[in-house]
Amino acid sequence: MVEHERLFSKVLPVLKSKLEEMNLNGYEGITIEEIWNYCLQKKWRKKNLDEIRIHEAVSTIFSLKASEIVNYLQIQQFQSTNWFSEVNQEELRELLNPTNNNNSDKENV
Template sequence: MIQFEQLYKEVLPVLQSKMDEINYYEYDGITLEDIWNFCIKKRWRRKKVEELRLYEIVETIYSVKPSEIVSYFQIQQFRSENWFEDISNHELQELLKSKTVESDK
């Protein structure tokens, strides 16, 4: 059975070409893995690996717009980010408590 890791190795030159295009438009911070993960999680999320043909994979990679990748990862960052991870439970309760006391005034 084919896995995404095997396909990644096959389409690495295509990913590199897309990466060159993205760099040309000065989108910094996007890696080959970011492009690949975007395709897996966004474009192919409802497809099985076995159903994908090589030409479909190449077409998908070339059709990805840099702004789509940036938007997708920004949204993922907002969804997964724990804004209060550096605060203890007690400190969080104190913050919430003080907020409700101030709003009652």
Template sequence: MLNFTDQYDIVLPALESKCAEFHYLQYDTVTPEELWQYCIKKKWKKKNIGEMRLHEMVNEIMEMTASEFVAFHQIEGLRGANFFSEGNLAELEQLLRPTPKKPTSI
């Protein structure tokens, strides 16, 4: 994956500002790097980041909402989760096992 480190260094003050805003809203674990990855993977997915103007990048960073970022972060977490790994297999079998029916008395 491309990092775009030159662009990152240029917009870092905007990312840090947005990060401080999210911390104020009690999203204390958000980092500028995570916000940058969100921009690359989601907001600018179909754009040529190397040709974006500085004001476009800063504007989109500053318009970002916490709910957008959190939703993206949750989806990314689910994509990376392997629900069929060895550790989760027992739990999955327990969930999918039918419950035995109790005999009914007449």
């Protein structure tokens, strides 16, 4: 489900055009929804979207730079990634308390 579906449906051709432009410039793997979410969260976050005019939305979308969206997506990925998801609790304790491992290494020398 897309947020603000009324506005989204009106500017969908513009979003498709921007996506095609980005693909032609070598930025593949980006979706229309990601471009839309970037606009919602970065460009229009302080605006009341029920009052935004279509020409404002179109102008904003056409003025987007691919690098802006890529940077935004990278930051979103870093913020949502759980860096320790593959590490179990015992491994995490060993990583955070390395003194036990150092003592056993000294005894073996």
